[in-house]
Amino acid sequence: MITRVIHLGDINGMSIYITGCLFIIPFCFFVQDIVTEVYGHIFTMLMIVCSVIVLSIYILLFYLTAMYDQSDNNLISNITTVMPKHTIALIVSLLVGGFINSFILNKLRIKLVGKFLAIRFIFSTAIGEAFFQTITVLISWYGTFHIYEVIPIAILAYIYKVLFEIAMTPISVAVCDKLTPDILKYRDMND
Numbered sequence: 001m002i003t004r005v006i007h008l009g010d011i012n013g014m015s016i017y018i019t020g021c022l023f024i025i026p027f028c029f030f031v032q033d034i035v036t037e038v039y040g041h042i043f044t045m046l047m048i049v050c051s052v053i054v055l056s057i058y059i060l061l062f063y064l065t066a067m068y069d070q071s072d073n074n075l076i077s078n079i080t081t082v083m084p085k086h087t088i089a090l091i092v093s094l095l096v097g098g099f100i101n102s103f104i105l106n107k108l109r110i111k112l113v114g115k116f117l118a119i120r121f122i123f124s125t126a127i128g129e130a131f132f133q134t135i136t137v138l139i140s141w142y143g144t145f146h147i148y149e150v151i152p153i154a155i156l157a158y159i160y161k162v163l164f165e166i167a168m169t170p171i172s173v174a175v176c177d178k179l180t181p182d183i184l185k186y187r188d189m190n191d
Helices: 021-039 041-068 073-111 117-141 147-179
Strands: 005-011 014-019
Touching: 021 041, 021 073, 021 117, 021 147, 041 073, 073 117, 117 147
Parallel strands: none
Antiparallel strands: 005 014
16 A cells, blocks of 8 residues: 555656555544544554554565465565565554654643644644654655655645645544543543
């Protein structure tokens, strides 16, 4: 998913590409925000660690099955040579970006006494996604593309992810209101 690059076209001589993570990662941050707000920062970190474990098992199984599939060696070779770098990028980015997103959201909840949920969602996601995107680009594409080719991809991906969060914020707020019992709405669940 993260190694799949789709060329959208050229704008003013600049090629525009997207990757598969452009669709998955915003949804992950959307879910993380809800889990952090309803169940607390600790549960979100457990969810992220479980995601990393499942991803690692998936990659391990992919490599084990790829060793025995000889039907198209070029295809498997192309995937398995770039996948470790992209997998490491995704794991580090999820851990760092997810932690920062959840931590900021949790601390803002305490500081703002549970108010301004929509702003907290958008602000924490904007910061978390900035870390996520920067780490992903630096690890995934280092040595593959020139920096001037990667920066437009990173900026467009970041803008898309933040706009996704803004668009989904009313749904996030509604889900949080539905899931959070009144007695817990303004309490820090991690103290």
